[in-house]
Amino acid sequence: MSWTPEKIELLTSLWNQGWTTARIGEELGVGKNAVVGKAHRLGLPKRPSPIQRRTEDGESTKKAPAAKVQSKGISIYDLGAGMCRWPFGDPGDDDFHFCGKKNVPTKPYCDEHCAAAYLNGKSPREDGPRNGPRGPGGQRAPMPSKR
Numbered sequence: 642m643s644w645t646p647e648k649i650e651l652l653t654s655l656w657n658q659g660w661t662t663a664r665i666g667e668e669l670g671v672g673k674n675a676v677v678g679k680a681h682r683l684g685l686p687k688r689p690s691p692i693q694r695r696t697e698d699g700e701s702t703k704k705a706p707a708a709k710v711q712s713k714g715i716s717i718y719d720l721g722a723g724m725c726r727w728p729f730g731d732p733g734d735d736d737f738h739f740c741g742k743k744n745v746p747t748k749p750y751c752d753e754h755c756a757a758a759y760l761n762g763k764s765p766r767e768d769g770p771r772n773g774p775r776g777p778g779g780q781r782a783p784m785p786s787k788r
């Protein structure tokens with residue numbers, strides 16, 4: 642069997658889409674090993690997982706300092722670029738902290754919390770719960786009894 646430019650292009654594209662080698666082989670009518678071998682020769686990168694797609698995001702290449710992460714988590718002051726900003730607890734609490742794991746490029750959260758945020762069907766919280774039980778908010782507009 643021969644690798645036509647067409648097949649190579651298809652291989653590359655399916656590879657980048659994260660297809661399994663077996664599946665790509667099926668599509669191209671070649672064996673899985675042929676796919677792996679050809680991809681290797683083409684210098685194709687390891688296939689990205691569907692979640693962690695490589696981007697040319699500068700932050701993703703830079704390693705976030707993970708040394709500061711304690712069991713308690715990290716405060717907003719320790720929260721740096723490339724760290725998951727998923728909040729734990731109430732902002733008024735002493736033990737309020739952020740997740741602080743390495744985030745997914747282009748996302749404010751780590752893998753786990755991306756999944757949590759987007760599975761909920763809600764838009765991700767940007768800076769924590771807005772009105773905690775201790776918050777001064779919750780002011781209600783008085784009923785207009787007089788005018």
Ligand SMILES: [Zn+2]
Nearest residue numbers: 725740751754
């Ligand atoms: Zn997280």
